[in-house]
Each structure stands twice: as structure tokens, then as C-alpha cells.
Amino acid sequence: MRLGVCYYPEHWPEFMWRDDATRMAALGIEHVRIAEFAWSRIEPAPGEYDWGWLDRAIDTLASAGLKIVMCTPTATPPKWLIDRHPEILPVGADGRRRAFGSRRHYDFSSPVWFEASRRICEAVAARYGQHPAIAYWQTDNEYGCHQTVLSYSDAAVQRFRTWLKSRYGTIEALNAAWGTVFWSMEYRSFDEIDAPVATVTEAHPSHRLDYRRFASDEVQRYNRMQVDIIRKYSPGRSVAHNFMQLFTEFDHYKVAADLDIAAWDSYPLGALEEQWYTPEVKARYLRTGHPDFASLNHDLYRGMSKLPFWVMEQQPGPVNWAHWNPAPLPGMVRLWSWEAFAHGAGCVSYFRWRQAPFAQEQMHAGLNTPDNRLDIGGEEAARVAKEIRTVLDAQGSADFNVKTSVALVFDYEAKWLCEIQPQGADFHYPRFAFEYYSALRALGFDVDIISARARLDGYRLIVVPPLPVVPDDFAARLAQSGAHVILGPRSGSKDANLRIPATLPPGSLAPVLPVRVWRVESLRPSVTEPVTFAAFGNTAARNGHARHWRDLLDLGDDGGARNGIEVRARFADRHPAWVQRGTIHYLASLFDDDSTETLFASIASEAGLQPVPLGDAVRVSRRGNLTWVFNYGPDTHTLATTIPDDAFVIGSRAIAPQGVSAYRTDTP
């Protein structure tokens, strides 16, 4: 549990550096990330390197006891490089080459760019790989930011063809897998295949999905190149990348597999504004962010990180990039920091030390204002730094990991597939995954977010938001896990080539879920369908409603009896809305939030878990022998008196708005 900060010595006069370093250390910061946008200063002209300033900056920071997170500067290729090789610039879906003048203006598939990247990475890694102050590396910056994964350049198409050849072997196999006979789209060789763009009506969905997969793999390949260089020149240092919240254009699991640390950049207010939330939700959490958004990302990156995950950039105040940019309430920067640690973070690094008074992000707050006074965020960071000591003391040497009994499967391909073939225009995969996750968090559970390929044993409840393509062994692994499983609609509805399974959905899930989805329908937002949930245990029957989607299930002539299928909810027209077979549950629609939470609570109880409804303002997280409680709401929240007074390590029983309390659970 350490604090860090993002710092840009090149943005400030050199005389300020020493004071900055001293104040960072005094504030309790241990790590400083630098240089990810500094290429034009490192190499001001082709082949002419200027290391002096960077050497001095590193030495200044190191001499204050700070450890450096060194970055490769590839997110911002300089103008002279672009002018020499304009083919580095990516090509948009509109067929137009993008221009220099902001950032991420490169095409992952450009061979010229690949070589230029290799060269600058080697230069930086060779220069600083063995520097004693360099403790960590970051590759590039926020892959995927500004929709930069997909390019439609000739270079991308060339590599796509190779990728396809590698995947399918022969063009006949590809034609068969995609079903190109439809609409006479058959190819005679891989060289005939273009990017799936600019077509008269929608391009072939399998073609589109493969292009998304290819583009994702290009990111992985590019990152791996950088990682390999760093490992060669700077062995023993940890390598990280800072992923960005819900930038789902590439498979973060795959990129993270080559890293030591999966880091992410947490901007709770910007995310609230930019994501799918309704205006009412955006107003409710205006200056706190949604209580489950950062949490979801913490749980996601914790799972894919070999070492404890990081928040590489933590919002310290208002940002500049959302449509509207309110200020966090006082206390929220501290709350967000503790929330990260409670979820297992190794480091929370604030973006940025001082607000820059110029260029695109001049309206993005830092820990210090542009006139170099400590801002609220800075004060709160200092408080967190002090509290960390208390917490570490309280925790002692015991195991300090996050342990969960509940897993939620999150899948990047599912997002791409639902974009390519939504069938209902607002079928937004991350939203539905979030709703499932939020229901679990509102019931007080700690959650692991995992890939569909992850190990499933050890969980008692596994929740699977709509997962059209499931791995071949998924059904078997679900069964072996012994966990109760909740499968969202559309699960198993496609094979890996984006075709309907021969036996209809749920396809390869049939062994554990012997039903047949013979028909589906999507529903416009103004339409809902009544659903009646059967009574169970001591819960009365209740009514709710379904939204967005319906799978119509054929349970067999006997209504599923022979297969042990129980119908626990039905739509008004009597079609099953929720079926159970042993520990496997299948939801044939997406329900209203209350219904989702209630049915999740039911199944969790049946799985032997103890759900604790928390409402929409309070959230709980457990790590090691400590339990944290966060108050996102406008009212004080008071904890039960069963917790001894002396158990509190941070805060107390009464948690004020924007407050945090943490207490030991091993107190006798």
C-alpha cells in the first residue's frame, strides 16, 4: 500500500524540480511516474538524443528517495517522425488518415512504426535499465484510448490476411467457418480479403469479429515487443501498463499476461459522465462517482495482475475530458484511494503532481494547482499516506489478500460481438455486466472478476453476464466448480466463428443446461414484460419486469422434468424467465434492478453465502483481516454495535458522507 504520482519534469522549469521532489516525499509519496509523453524532448531530432535533462530529473527525484516508474514514450511519436513516415498514422473507418497534433497517432500494424518503437524503447531501456532509481516500467500509455485500436490502413489489412491464414489455414476453411456463401461473399484467396468497412450494408459479422480479434492481438504483439526490450535491458524490474477504464477495444487479459503489474487509470467522475448511466444516476452520484464503478475495475485488474494491481492514475479533482466536469466532494479522493487499497491495490498513483496551465489538459486538476499550492486532492493524499501506516500496523504480518467466494465473468469478445450483432440496438454488454456486478456489491459481496478461461474452483457463486461465446470446456468447468452459477441471457448463443450452434443455444452449455433457446426477441426501451418470480424459502412470490431481451426456452415435452429443470420465474405469456437445474441458473432476460438483486440474494443464500443488502450508498470491502466501509451517500451511515469500538483502525462506527471506516474482524 503505497502512494505514487505522475510527474512531468519537462513541463516545468528545472529550478522547480528539487522542491517538487522534496514536497512529494514529505507528502508521503514513494513512486513517481515519468516520461511517457517525452519523446520530443528525449529525441528532439532524428537520432539526436538529449538525455541530460532526463538524467538530471531522475537524479533529483531519486535523491529525495523517490522510486521511478519509467515509461516508454511511444504514445506520442514526434512530428519529425510522422513527417518522415506519414504511414505511421492510423486510418479511420472513414478511410481518412488521422493527423499529428494530439496523441496515440499511430497504427499498431505499421511496420515502420513497429521498428521506430523498438528503436526508442531500446534507447530508453538501455539508458535507464540499470539505473538504481528505476523500480518499475510502464509500456506506452493507455492502449485503446481515443478509439485507437482499430486502423483500416493497408498495413493493417496486410497483417490481417496473415492473421487469418494463421487462424484458418486455407481459404476454404475460412469460407466454411464464416459462411461466406451467404450473399456470394466467397473468397478465393486470403489476398482478396479487405477490412470489413465501407460496405453498402453491414459487413459479415464473422469478418468483423475476426477483425476485432486481430486488432486486439496487434496490441498484444506490440506491447510484448516493448516488454521484451525492457526485460532485456532492465531485468528484475516490474513491468506495468496503465489500462483505461472500460476501454474494451482489446483484450486486457491477453496484454496483462505479458506484464507483472496490471495498472489502471481511475477517473470515477469522468466515467460516470461518459458511460451509459441515466441522467438521474448521473445527478445522484455527480460528485462521488458510482459506488460500483471503480470497484469493478479494481476487481477486474486485481485478477489479471501477477503482482498487486495499481491505480496508475487516480483522479485528484475535476478533469477536463468528460462532457461535464464537476468537482469531487471533499473526502472523495481519500475515499477512492482507500477503496483501491481495500480491493488489493499495491499502489495508488495520482494524476498529476501539478495541474499544467497549458495545452489539452490544462483544465485537469492535479495534487497542486498551477500556482503550486497544495489542492484538496493533495491534502487528502497526505492524509491517506499517514493512515496507511496505521492500517499496516493494524494488519501486521497476517495475510493481506482479498479473498472472495463470488466470481463474475467479464469477457472482451462478448462486448465486440454484442456491438457487431446487437439484435437490439441498446444491448450494451458492459452495462449489463455492470448491473450484475452492482447487484452483487449491493448485497455486500467481495467479487473476483475473471475471464471465462480462468480457474473456477473455490467459488461458491459464479455470475456470468451474457456470454455469447463460451470456451469449449466451460460447461465442464462450471460443473466441476461446485459453485452455484447464474448465466445471463444469450449465453452460449454463438460458436467461436459467430454462428448459431447447430443444436441452438445454449450450445456447448447444454450438458449442464439441457434447454433449447428456440427463439429470441429484443425489446425497445419503452417496452417491458411482466415477470412473476415464484416463492422460495421464506421469500414470497413477487412480480418484476424484464427488459431489452427475451430468450424463449424449450424445456422439452415434459417441461424439463426429466432433466431436473425447475422454472422459478415466468413471463406473462408463461414462457420461462428463470430456470434452474441443480446449481445452474439461467436467466432468459435482463430484469429490473430490484428483481436482479433479489434473485441474486436468493441464489447466494442457496449457495450458503450471506447476502447483506446495503442499498445504493454504502459499500463494504474486505482485505486481510480488515473490513472497510465506504459511504457514497449524503447521510451518515452507522455500523452495528456488534463491532467493538476498539476494532476501528480508520474512522469509527458513524461514517459521515464521503467517509471511510475500517475495522479489524479478528478482534476477539
Next chain:
Amino acid sequence: MRLGVCYYPEHWPEFMWRDDATRMAALGIEHVRIAEFAWSRIEPAPGEYDWGWLDRAIDTLASAGLKIVMCTPTATPPKWLIDRHPEILPVGADGRRRAFGSRRHYDFSSPVWFEASRRICEAVAARYGQHPAIAYWQTDNEYGCHQTVLSYSDAAVQRFRTWLKSRYGTIEALNAAWGTVFWSMEYRSFDEIDAPVATVTEAHPSHRLDYRRFASDEVQRYNRMQVDIIRKYSPGRSVAHNFMQLFTEFDHYKVAADLDIAAWDSYPLGALEEQWYTPEVKARYLRTGHPDFASLNHDLYRGMSKLPFWVMEQQPGPVNWAHWNPAPLPGMVRLWSWEAFAHGAGCVSYFRWRQAPFAQEQMHAGLNTPDNRLDIGGEEAARVAKEIRTVLDAQGSADFNVKTSVALVFDYEAKWLCEIQPQGADFHYPRFAFEYYSALRALGFDVDIISARARLDGYRLIVVPPLPVVPDDFAARLAQSGAHVILGPRSGSKDANLRIPATLPPGSLAPVLPVRVWRVESLRPSVTEPVTFAAFGNTAARNGHARHWRDLLDLGDDGGARNGIEVRARFADRHPAWVQRGTIHYLASLFDDDSTETLFASIASEAGLQPVPLGDAVRVSRRGNLTWVFNYGPDTHTLATTIPDDAFVIGSRAIAPQGVSAYRTDTP
């Protein structure tokens, strides 16, 4: 009254063909449409034809007693052809050439494409023209689908110049007709004229209208080429094209004039979702479609078809292409089928035999599910097949045509013109034409939909939705018809060159409607204007409101008295809202639905017709000596006891939701 189905043998393993054919025949299907997307299988490489599979498929179908609708495969030119001649691809308004990878990727004006089309059509027609199982032909598939009529290619511009020269003779005549002196847009030769696109602000409206006319004529020319080839190689067979619902980018009347059968593709739920209806209306008819939408199209294509019109593709379940795709209620596929026959259809052909599990339309239902089980739509088709026998028996040998006293004029140019010069942003011609049609249907009338150039005699009521350009002889023909005529606002407001008539609107309608529209105004959707309708007959005066548009009428100094003009409704500011001169009525605005229906009922009564208000759920159609009643609503509808019990041929007096009844009207 026969059933058909669309079938794609190339999508399925050959071993399935025989079973498919057998089951089709057993289900009651007589016609099978094939091959419209099969070019890449017919000619897998340039000049290398593979007829074997198609020969075998045809023979298999024929041996089950099925008659084939053979298609030209031009809707999907194969990749090798596009790679050889990329200039076949159309160019969008954005100046970008579209790409291969879906369908309809061709430019009607491309000479290379014209020749390639001629070659493949001749090959197919020569091969199968005399085949005994080939009973019908279909040209291409859904001209105009995916906005593919207009192209902005060099080839199109070249042909446009020729078209203009042919229309205007001299450049001076064009300059005068368009009024290019405005904004110094004068041309010195036809070679200077480009497509009306990419201009700084709106391009010249006459230029735009002529480009639309030209593009429509290109479709006609292209289709005629195909028809000529088919007639040469396959004389005696009927030639059809499958038009698509409200794809109004070309003049369907003109294309149909070269065909034997005007067919259309009926997707009531997709249409509801994609068209102009309000969210409330979309929710109300979510799983039935609007009761007047398919009906309007039946009446439209019946009028332009030499032989009985067909529904070439009938929605059999949920589709994939609307923004949301709900499932039809059980019974609707049967209801839609009977509705088509009741309107005079010769054949209802379902799209498609079996849902394909791959490619763009994998979520489009068929009569069978992808795992080859008969779906609800298939069961309903089988029921219809049986019921057809009963109906044909009941009808016997009597005249079985649809006969109407009411006509509605529908005009494609009116649509283009209102798009080019809406004057009010939501002035959507098809919507207003639909509203007039719907009012007539809600009053129980059978309706002919006709061109403004069609014969008008025999009708007692002719309804003309806003028709800016009227044929020169229209006023005379209206007068000669003896019918009562209802003219919508904007009628006669432009001459053929898209200019305001010298004497102001209604221009050439003045002989029958001696008024002067001295001013118009368009109204934003949030604004309505009160209207007071005068009492008449035994109808009390009533208030309603006007929307969208007002024509301000000058009736002359004497208020129209000398000219025999009566004012039957006025706006709040006393301007006339509805004037009558003899049998000619002019509506100066678009009224609320209730007002429209009430005034149509009034005028119909005055015309000697007997309107029967049916509400928004029940509709009636008459063909031969049978009357059908359709129930689109959620409640049972019970017919009057004046109909003898034994008159019912299908169903009975009580018509359940989604139900159909048909009874003989000649029963003694």
C-alpha cells in the same frame, strides 16, 4: 392463392435437399424462389460456370412437385468481379466508393456493370429458360435496399448529363427551367453539370430533383435489360421483381410497367420499428405490426401488377435488421398471410425455409429453426395452406377480384420533392400518405392505391395526399371522374421543374379549385393550431387541430362565393382550413387523426359511400364474394349477428386476438 418459400440450397449440405423439398410440398407450399444470391456458386471464377449443383437442386425441388421462381443473381456480384472492376462499386454522397462485403454493391450507371449483368443474366436465362420447373422469374433483389439507388460516381454523372440533354435539349432551356440565374449557377454546357452533392449549402432543388429522377430511370433501364433477356430465353414465364416496403428512392410504377408481377417483401414488425411511428404506436403494435402498413403495400402493388401481385417474402418470425426485433404474436403469420390474399395476392412466399445459422441474417427467423424443426411460422403456414382449400371451395368460380370505390394517389416524386424542399423539417410524405390511407381503412373502405397518371374513372372518392407536382391533365381527369376528391395541402404547389406556378398554388389545379395559396407556413412539432369544423348533415360542429403545415388561402374578394367555394373549417385566425367546391375538397393543413377520419367520413357519406368506423384494432377487406375481418388488438372482436352463422368460411363471429374470420357476403 398459393404459398411459396425462399430457399437457398447452396446454404445447406446437398443431403438435406430432398427432405426439404418433401417437407415443403407436404406443408402445402407450391413455389420455391432460389438463386438470387448465388452468383459466386454459379460462376466461382471468371467465366467458369458451375451449373451442376443448381441443376441438381432444381431437379430435386421439381421432383417434389414444386414450381421454381428463378432469380438473376445480380444483387451480389462476387469478389473476383469487383477486384477486376472496382468501378462497379457505387460512390456515396460522401464521395467515397463503397466496398465489397455485403450486397447491392453496384452502380446502376456503370457500363462495366451493365455488361457484366447482361452476361450473367444471359447465362442463367439460357441455362434454365426452358426448364419445365421454372415457372417464374425474379429480377435481381429488392432494388433500392440499403439506399443504393443514388450513386455519385463519374459514370453516373456522365449518364446524368446525357439524361439532362435528352430532357432539356439545350443548356439554355435547362438554365431557364431550373432558374440557375439565382446565385450565378448558370451552365454553359451540359458537360459542366455535376452531381448535386458536396455543395457549401443546399444544392439547387431542381438539380436535385432531376438527379433523383435520373437515378430512378437508371433502375428502370437496368431492370428492363434483365426483363428483355429473360423474355428472350424464357418466353411465356412471368417475370417479377420483389419491391421492398416504402423503399421510395425509385419510381416503382415505372419499373413495374416492365414486369408481369409486382411482388413485395412484407416485414410488418421491422417496418413498424424503422418507420416514422411514435414510440407509443410502436409499443401498441409491437408484436402485430400496424394494421394498415402491410395493407397499404398490398393495395399499392396490386395496382401496379399485371397479374395478381405477390408477397415474395413474408416475415415468418423475428427479423434481424430493425433496431429492435420482437417476435410476432402467435397467429400473426397466419393473419398476415390471409390479409395478403384478402387484398388480392396471388402468392404468399415466406422468407425463408430455414433460418441460416451464419452470416448477416443468422438472427432472421425462417419457417424452420436452424436445427431444422418447424417453427411457429411454419405451423401457421401449414394451417393457411389447408384453409386456402376451404376458401377456394367457398369462392367457387365467381369473380375473385378486389373491387373498390375509393382510390388514394401515391406518388414517388412527391416523396423526393418533400425531402429536397421540406420547408418544415418533419414534412415526411409517406407518413402523411399513410395517415390518409389509415383513416380510410379505419372507416372500413377497400382502397386502390394509384399513380397520379392512372385512370380515375369508376371511383366515388379519390384522396390525394400532398402532391406538389400534378400532371397537366390531372384537374381535368379529377373533374371527369365524377368522384369526390380530397386534396391534401401543398397539392399543385410546384410545376414539373420544381418552381412555384406563375399563378401560385394550386397551379394547374386552379380550374377545379379556383383559390390562391398566397402564403404557407410550417410548424414545429410542439406547435398545433386550433381548427373549427363546421357542422354538416347530422354531424355537429367540432374542434380539432392542425399540425405541420398551413396553406393560407385567398378565396377572392367575395370569399369564394362567385366561384362556389364553401369554407367548411377555419383556423383560429379565421383563415380557411378546409374548402369545398362541388366535389372537390382542399385541406389547407394536416389535421389530428380524429379530425381527418371524421372529415373523410363526411365526404365519403356525401359521395354515397357508407363509412363504418372500425377503431384501431379491427380491419376489413373484401375480395370476390368474401369478406375478411382481422383482429390486430388484444381483445376479442364480435361481429354483428346479421351475418348468418353458416356464412363463415374461416373462423366465426367471435374473432380472438390475432384472429381472422372470413364470411360469404352472397349467402342468401
Next chain:
Amino acid sequence: MRLGVCYYPEHWPEFMWRDDATRMAALGIEHVRIAEFAWSRIEPAPGEYDWGWLDRAIDTLASAGLKIVMCTPTATPPKWLIDRHPEILPVGADGRRRAFGSRRHYDFSSPVWFEASRRICEAVAARYGQHPAIAYWQTDNEYGCHQTVLSYSDAAVQRFRTWLKSRYGTIEALNAAWGTVFWSMEYRSFDEIDAPVATVTEAHPSHRLDYRRFASDEVQRYNRMQVDIIRKYSPGRSVAHNFMQLFTEFDHYKVAADLDIAAWDSYPLGALEEQWYTPEVKARYLRTGHPDFASLNHDLYRGMSKLPFWVMEQQPGPVNWAHWNPAPLPGMVRLWSWEAFAHGAGCVSYFRWRQAPFAQEQMHAGLNTPDNRLDIGGEEAARVAKEIRTVLDAQGSADFNVKTSVALVFDYEAKWLCEIQPQGADFHYPRFAFEYYSALRALGFDVDIISARARLDGYRLIVVPPLPVVPDDFAARLAQSGAHVILGPRSGSKDANLRIPATLPPGSLAPVLPVRVWRVESLRPSVTEPVTFAAFGNTAARNGHARHWRDLLDLGDDGGARNGIEVRARFADRHPAWVQRGTIHYLASLFDDDSTETLFASIASEAGLQPVPLGDAVRVSRRGNLTWVFNYGPDTHTLATTIPDDAFVIGSRAIAPQGVSAYRTDTP
């Protein structure tokens, strides 16, 4: 106070000209604007001039006693010129060259175009410069219409580089000023700098602002070229340009500085429909226009015009170019005309004499209908012509100027800057400037609208809508003025290079406003913040709310006491919402309309002015010794009996809806 009209002899057969001229004169029109779109008739082929028709048209008009406003015809370069030099066409932000076929299809930076313009202007000016009937000139037509200021052509980029070099001297200075070190955007020479377009994410804000400044300067340079030619060939005649309402892509002050007359084109209904107003406001003023919109423009152009400003085009009836085009209520054309004169207009010129029945604007009304009958607008113009005599008689020889004690600062760069860096998506500068102006007008004040560089002395109240960049001497001039000053939020928040001031906002305003804006936040439209306004004088404390934006103010440790700062309103979280230091007031947010009006009234009273709340329908203007009252509402407005009956020059005490009254204020 004279009337004019826009006339297009080239649109009509020559035999109509004499009658037109006679009727114009009879109606009371004195000025006729001609020829601004006549290039293709003046020079039908390269170098072949046809002056005959224009000579005759001018002579015909002149012989009726009319004075001509002669135009340069550069707004519509003819087709032959474009075909010879397609590089004249501007290039859009999409990288696509625009096409011929409407108007304004030229690139201000094209050298070929500059020369072609010079040549045609010289030809026209040489031909008619000394013609006795030519009394005025108009350059081009509506610079900026259809977003035509910005072009992204190579020519523009070339000139931009020169412009930058001239502004910054060295590339190092530019890099430092912009802060290109951010994201490695550093340039090594001016030749490396492109247009700020097509970037992956937002381009550099300083780069964008300079491109906007450059493009604005290009308009100024182009106009100056035309003015110079006119002055050379036609000395002594006044030169005007007709600006268009709120077309803010260039700095109207700068262009007007080269003119004698700043004219503008007034379309109150089109403006209402196209601008930011809510649907409710658009419905309320549907057929009158907003009472403060034309007024604001009158006050703006009056200030920048050396001679009395003109309305060069006055809406005479419905127009064609707004999304919806309602008709003005009877009386409004007269009201608008008088409103212009009451604000100091020298001439109101109607657009156009007769509605053209062809081309793009055929649905745009004129004083006469296309069938050449006088329309309502024409009748009202005739009435105004007569009333002008009465008013001039009443006014006599006294000073007839508009005199004000209240100024509002309007700034074009502020608009560009807020577009480039809105920080809140709906931070629309013209809207907020309008709201401040409207509050002043609703309090009965006459207002000067001035540049931030204008002289400030003589005013008692100066209102400054959000003004991010203030001139260096602005604070000093505000202080010297002695006026009470109201500064909107964000004022002084940027320096001229679009950087945050080193001491934070309000930057160079600090000498008069010693506060520190340490943080800002923008608020989505669904969010408002409660504000409590302190009691003052005999006004009770009141509550209101803030919208869109909050500046958080640091007043110093002593709450501003030492600096003499008083807090007059606070947000719910106690941050100051309105602070005062002597005569300087700073508003930290944008308040609801009622609050804005109330606080403006307070401050105005404190400044010794006497606000008179008028509500939302009635407005008052004073010129010379006359006071006009305009009634925009649906109810009669009756003036106080303190005005003697015999003071009324136009109308009377009771002002009917759409009515105008004017009375002498010097009556004893």
C-alpha cells in the same frame, strides 16, 4: 431613417423593371440593393463582360428616383471560374473539397481566388464607381454564412504558417507560448505546422484558437482588398457589408473597422428557430421572434458602424431556411422596422422585393408574392414609410442619437475559445451573453454592445459576459471608467495564448478583483445548485440557483476583508457565488433568469440607474427625444397615464399585440 429593398433585375423579364421601380418609389422605398449574386450575368464567359442589362437596370431604377446599393458579386463565383481553378473551392474539416452549386464556394486563402476577386471587383467598381445613382456599396454578401470562414486547404495552411511566423517570430516562441512540450507536440519549424484537424483526439487548444484567429484575419484581409478597390474607383460613396446574425466565425469588429456602414441581415423568426432557445421559448415567440434578439444585433452593429448602421435585409414574411418556417404575425414586419430605427438604424432594407418562384430560396417571402401582388410585409413597409415622416417631423432637428448608460461587452474570441475548450458541453458563449443582455433589456435599459477594446468612459454600468481573455489594460480601464462592473464567470481565466494565468484566474483582472479562482466545475443541464442572495437595500434575501458552471473563489485567509471584498451570494456549500469589491462585481456562476435580472437590478440601482421591470413581452427603446414601446406579447399593454396623450407620435397609450407606440419625452 429610410427604407430600402433588395432587388434582382436579372431574375425577372426586363419588361417588369420599370413597373417594379415605380412601385418601389411609390411605396416609399429610397434605396435598392442589387447585383450581389450576378457574376454569371456580368461575366458570362471568361473575360467577356455583359454590362448592358445592368446598365439598363440601374438606369431604370435611377430614373424612378431610387438610390442604388451596388454590390461586388464575389459571393457566387461562376462555374467557368471554378472549372478553371477548382482550388478556389474551400476544403472542409472532413478533408473534402466542397463543390460548385450553391454559394460562398470559395477559400479566403486561395491566391487564385484573391486575384479573381480583385479583377471582378475592379471591373464592377470601374464601371459604376462614378455612376450618379450609385450611393452605397456592399462588399460580397454575408461573410461566414454556411460556415465558410474556416478552410483546411493547402493554401490556408501555407498562409497560416506565415501568419504564425508573423505572430510569434520564432518557432521556439511558438512552442513556448502554446506549451507544445505537452504530448511531444513540439515543432522544429513553422513549415511543420498543419491545420488543427483530423487529429486522433482534440487538437491543441492554442493551435485551434490561432487557426480561428488566422481564419478571421483572412476575412478581414479579403474584405479590405474589396474596400480598397471601391474607394479607389468610387470615392465618397459609403461602403457597407451585410453581416449575418450571430455568425461568429470571424471578428465583426475588425471587418467593420474598414467599412463606413456596418449592416446586418435581420431574420427574427429564422433566428429563433435556429438558435439555442428551448422548445418552450420557440413556441412562445413563434411568430414574433424573441423580443431581445434583433435588439441585441442592432445594438451590436450600431456600435461598430461609423455611419448609422443598416438592416440590409429585413425578414418580410416566412423564410425558407430554418428547420420550420412560420409566418410572422400581421404587424411584426412593421414592429421590426420601427425597432431597428428606434435603435438608431439609418436604413431598413427588406429582403426581397418579390419572392422568386425558382431555385433555393423560392419559399422565401418578399414584399410581393411571386404573382406580383403586394404581400402583408409590403403593406406594412408602406405604412412604415408614411410613419417615418411623422416621426421625423416630431423629432425635428434635435440630436437623434441613441444614448446609453449601460454597456455590454461582446467578444468573438470568447466564442471561439469556449467552443474549443468548453469544459462543460453546453457552455455556449452567445447564449450567456444573450441572457445578460436580455436581463438588461427586461429592466428597460438601452444598451451599447461594445468590444473589450472599446472606450469605457461615460457608462454607469458595464456588463461583461464570460470573457476568458481580457485585454492587458482592461482592468485599468474598468477602474478608470467609474462604472459599476458585472463580470461573468470565467472572466480573465486565460491569457492570450489560451493558457491559465500564472496566478490563476481572474489573471490580469486581479488588480481590481483580488480573488483567486482555485477550482472550477461544469454542471450537466439536469443539475442546478442552490444559491442564497443576501438582502440589500430594501430587497429581502432570496434564493435562486446556479447553472452550468461554478468558479470556486479563494478570498484569502480573512475572507476578503482586507481587500474590501463583500460576499453577496453563496452557494449551498458556502462558496461565494457573487462577490463585490467597490464597483466591481464578480459572478461565480450563471444564475436562473430571475436571479440574474434581480441582481442586475440591484447593481444598476446602486449605480444610480433606474431599472423598470418590463416582463417578457414589452420592450422600450429611446432615440433622440423619442421613446418607443414594442409589444411582442398576446395582450394589450397600456402605458402609464403620466405620459400626456399628445406626446404620442406613433400609436397611443394602449398598445395592441404586435403594436408599436412612440412618444416624445421632451413634451412639457
